[in-house]
Amino acid sequence: MLAEIITIGDEILIGQIVDTNSAWMAKQLNLIGVSVKQITSVSDDEAHILSSLAQAEERADLILITGGLGPTKDDITKKTLAKYFGMGFRSDAGALEMVTSIFKKYNRPLIDINIQQADVPDGCEVIVNKNGTAPCMWFEQNDKIFVSMPGVPFEMMYLMDDEILPRIKSRFTLPSIVHKTILTANIGESFLAKEIEEIEDILPDHIKLAYLPKLGQVRLRLSAKGTDDTTLNQEVEVYAKQIISKIQKFVVVDEDVPFEKAILNIMKDRGVTLSTAESCTGGYIAHLITQHPGCSSVYWGGAVAYAYALKESILGVQESTLNQFGAVSEETVKEMAEGAIKHFKTDYAIAVSGIAGPDGGTDDKPVGTVWIAISNKNKTVAKVFTFSNKRIQNIERSAASALTMLLNLLKEDGLKE
Amino acid sequence: MLAEIITIGDEILIGQIVDTNSAWMAKQLNLIGVSVKQITSVSDDEAHILSSLAQAEERADLILITGGLGPTKDDITKKTLAKYFGMGFRSDAGALEMVTSIFKKYNRPLIDINIQQADVPDGCEVIVNKNGTAPCMWFEQNDKIFVSMPGVPFEMMYLMDDEILPRIKSRFTLPSIVHKTILTANIGESFLAKEIEEIEDILPDHIKLAYLPKLGQVRLRLSAKGTDDTTLNQEVEVYAKQIISKIQKFVVVDEDVPFEKAILNIMKDRGVTLSTAESCTGGYIAHLITQHPGCSSVYWGGAVAYAYALKESILGVQESTLNQFGAVSEETVKEMAEGAIKHFKTDYAIAVSGIAGPDGGTDDKPVGTVWIAISNKNKTVAKVFTFSNKRIQNIERSAASALTMLLNLLKEDGLKE
Numbered sequence: 001m002l003a004e005i006i007t008i009g010d011e012i013l014i015g016q017i018v019d020t021n022s023a024w025m026a027k028q029l030n031l032i033g034v035s036v037k038q039i040t041s042v043s044d045d046e047a048h049i050l051s052s053l054a055q056a057e058e059r060a061d062l063i064l065i066t067g068g069l070g071p072t073k074d075d076i077t078k079k080t081l082a083k084y085f086g087m088g089f090r091s092d093a094g095a096l097e098m099v100t101s102i103f104k105k106y107n108r109p110l111i112d113i114n115i116q117q118a119d120v121p122d123g124c125e126v127i128v129n130k131n132g133t134a135p136c137m138w139f140e141q142n143d144k145i146f147v148s149m150p151g152v153p154f155e156m157m158y159l160m161d162d163e164i165l166p167r168i169k170s171r172f173t174l175p176s177i178v179h180k181t182i183l184t185a186n187i188g189e190s191f192l193a194k195e196i197e198e199i200e201d202i203l204p205d206h207i208k209l210a211y212l213p214k215l216g217q218v219r220l221r222l223s224a225k226g227t228d229d230t231t232l233n234q235e236v237e238v239y240a241k242q243i244i245s246k247i248q249k250f251v252v253v254d255e256d257v258p259f260e261k262a263i264l265n266i267m268k269d270r271g272v273t274l275s276t277a278e279s280c281t282g283g284y285i286a287h288l289i290t291q292h293p294g295c296s297s298v299y300w301g302g303a304v305a306y307a308y309a310l311k312e313s314i315l316g317v318q319e320s321t322l323n324q325f326g327a328v329s330e331e332t333v334k335e336m337a338e339g340a341i342k343h344f345k346t347d348y349a350i351a352v353s354g355i356a357g358p359d360g361g362t363d364d365k366p367v368g369t370v371w372i373a374i375s376n377k378n379k380t381v382a383k384v385f386t387f388s389n390k391r392i393q394n395i396e397r398s399a400a401s402a403l404t405m406l407l408n409l410l411k412e413d414g415l416k417e
Numbered sequence: 418m419l420a421e422i423i424t425i426g427d428e429i430l431i432g433q434i435v436d437t438n439s440a441w442m443a444k445q446l447n448l449i450g451v452s453v454k455q456i457t458s459v460s461d462d463e464a465h466i467l468s469s470l471a472q473a474e475e476r477a478d479l480i481l482i483t484g485g486l487g488p489t490k491d492d493i494t495k496k497t498l499a500k501y502f503g504m505g506f507r508s509d510a511g512a513l514e515m516v517t518s519i520f521k522k523y524n525r526p527l528i529d530i531n532i533q534q535a536d537v538p539d540g541c542e543v544i545v546n547k548n549g550t551a552p553c554m555w556f557e558q559n560d561k562i563f564v565s566m567p568g569v570p571f572e573m574m575y576l577m578d579d580e581i582l583p584r585i586k587s588r589f590t591l592p593s594i595v596h597k598t599i600l601t602a603n604i605g606e607s608f609l610a611k612e613i614e615e616i617e618d619i620l621p622d623h624i625k626l627a628y629l630p631k632l633g634q635v636r637l638r639l640s641a642k643g644t645d646d647t648t649l650n651q652e653v654e655v656y657a658k659q660i661i662s663k664i665q666k667f668v669v670v671d672e673d674v675p676f677e678k679a680i681l682n683i684m685k686d687r688g689v690t691l692s693t694a695e696s697c698t699g700g701y702i703a704h705l706i707t708q709h710p711g712c713s714s715v716y717w718g719g720a721v722a723y724a725y726a727l728k729e730s731i732l733g734v735q736e737s738t739l740n741q742f743g744a745v746s747e748e749t750v751k752e753m754a755e756g757a758i759k760h761f762k763t764d765y766a767i768a769v770s771g772i773a774g775p776d777g778g779t780d781d782k783p784v785g786t787v788w789i790a791i792s793n794k795n796k797t798v799a800k801v802f803t804f805s806n807k808r809i810q811n812i813e814r815s816a817a818s819a820l821t822m823l824l825n826l827l828k829e830d831g832l833k834e
Binding site for chain 1: 429430431432443445446447452455456465490525569571607611625636640695702708716717718726730775808810
């Protein structure tokens with residue numbers, strides 16, 4: 001079964017927002033065995049929406065549409081869908097009740113344009129949106145299904161989880177799609193490819209191998225398509241095992257988890273704790289870690305020590321070190337990591353201090369210079385990196401490098417045990 | 418001039434990565450007056466790539482393609498482009514030199530599949546990619562331009578900034594597109610729409626108004642299209658002024674900056690400083706702030722106090738407060754904010770403590786319960802929120818609410834001056 005996703009909204013095409021909905025929907029659809037054929041973003045323009053709907057209807061069985069359902073005049077998705085299906089409008093009692101109750105809950109008066117949110121094309125089935133005022137609409141035509149959902153991510157997510165995915169699962173016999181991911185670090189894409197060339201060459205046609213490089217890590221993804229999950233899983237496991245045994249020392253974990261989550265899992269298994277002392281990454285490493293449920297058994301917290309004063313007061317960096325070597329130096333970053341171990345009483349600590357840019361560089365420490373230190377209770381490892389002149393990139397790469405250094409120290413400590 | 422963006426890669430269609438490239442490219446194109454008609458994501462599948470190219474060629478003058486240029490077997494963009502344009506292959510000297518020098522720099526042996534990175538369709542112009550091994554390729558056919566770039570974001574960004582955008586600007590006479598954004602807070606989309614209804618009704622056809630709601634803020638965007646920037650800017654300013662005077666008290670700033678950046682600017686203008694004390698947001702607020710260059714003149718840093726011990730040791734929260742009221746309580750969050758003011762010596766502080774979930778809730782403090790406190794040197798304001806059961810959402814909403822509370826205290830303090 002093939003699906004397409006159409007996201008509607010000028011804000012996507014002028015680049016004001018990043019379309020995160022599509023990736024989330026695609027992931028959920030793949031998990032139940034629906035392949036996504038295409039993702040299309042179009043503007044709030046009637047003619048263009050109509051032609052996208054027609055093209056998607058030709059290619060796919062299921063068309064999921066998000067966006068353009070707000071109460072304001074720039075949103076035309078509902079009107080355009082009515083035109084596409086040749087339908088008139090009716091007010092939907094369930095949708096009106098939901099709109100009314102939401103406004104009551106927030107103690108706000110109900111005005112005309114909110115009431116109009118409950119008007120829907122008269123041939124669609126309404127699926128009540130419990131988290132917002134725009135109803136979800138389900139259309140069928142020529143054996144194709146069209147679902148229109150609001151573009152607000154959490155409203156769309158609830159509708160997908162609670163309503164749309166269960167309906168699709170119960171109505172269709174879906175093929176099995178099995179993915180298996182192997183997360184690697186400390187090796188580049190082309191070297192990995194060379195290492196596992198012979199295994200890749202003998203993969204059967206229904207199993208594909210993809211390389212997904214990102215910030216010093218490469219994910220290898222085996223994808224198999226067939227009729228039976230169990231068989232596919234067994235097949236994929238055979239190839240995964242061959243690959244893993246070939247590149248053992250680069251493998252972080254053989255599941256599709258974010259890098260920091262893989263590290264958290266290793267630390268949780270060992271019963272060790274972590275703290276952070278961040279300057280130029282400004283809380284980004286802490287944020288990466290604390291995105292994950294259950295992180296609190298490993299991660300105790302840390303400091304975002306932007307100002308000199310906080311490096312001294314929270315982390316106990318010596319004033320003389322800062323004055324003599326500067327904030328971006330091996331000496332300072334080591335004191336930051338060791339200070340975190342001491343003051344936050346954790347088994348491991350990450351410290352980062354650098355010049356994220358775009359300003360603040362000097363001749364001997366240009367923008368992109370980043371010192372990273374990792375400590376356990378006995379040892380501190382420090383390393384300097386020279387990244388780019390782009391701030392966000394430098395923050396992300398610093399975080400990835402710090403996590404790789406932490407992984408390497410954990411591996412080293414693991415060998416000793 | 419119309420452009421389309423085609424992003425190629427199975428990883429997008431199975432939802433493994435979010436396509437952030439398209440939004441960035443769309444933004445840059447709009448800034449130089451190129452409208453993006455459609456963004457299309459397709460898989461690493463020859464037939465599908467070919468049909469997407471053909472459809473885009475029908476609709477647009479400029480087709481920007483990213484992805485599928487890696488050295489490994491799953492990447493087929495280059496081969497497919499050669500087929501589309503009916504071209505053979507040649508090895509490009511400049512591209513080969515770049516590949517060689519990159520491998521030399523990292524002290525790695527050059528293997529066959531890396532050398533093949535320099536093979537290109539023989540009718541394209543090669544634009545050397547200084548940041549990676551995949552060359553950028555420029556094709557022309559039937560007065561349409563096709564540019565193929567690597568999908569690695571920073572490689573694509575450099576190529577766009579340094580090569581592609583300058584070429585497009587010098588070659589075409591582009592229409593003017595002017596956007597003006599008004600950032601509002603503390604009011605919902607439909608109420609805003611009602612407030613400015615009369616202004617919206619008299620907008621001329623070439624000026625559009627869009628409402629972009631996000632986490633308690635709404636951005637109003639006026640977009641004008643014409644032939645002359647100066648005239649458009651003047652026109653847009655007239656309507657923007659009318660709107661602003663109508664909704665004065667909800668306006669944060671009349672430019673398109675992230676919410677936290679608008680707050681940083683207000684604080685910088687007043688010469689006041691900020692620190693953070695985060696529990697459930699885990700460094701996310703610090704990260705939002707420190708994304709922005711120049712933040713260090715306002716933001717001094719803060720604590721990510723996940724464990725009880727760190728709330729006490731870094732922030733000076735009383736053990737008795739934690740024991741009596743718990744970490745997620747008005748008392749604790751106030752002590753966190755006041756502790757930040759005291760220990761980090763800043764003028765303002767944000768503190769957040771909540772249950773981000775999915776686990777850890779109780780009957781009287783369900784998942785999604787979040788206490789937020791904002792302090793200046795004389796006053797602490799605290800408020801409790803009940804968000805959802807989704808962790809990432811709770812983190813994002815907590816941050817947005819904390820920033821709104823900070824803005825409101827800054828406004829209150831501003832009135833007193």
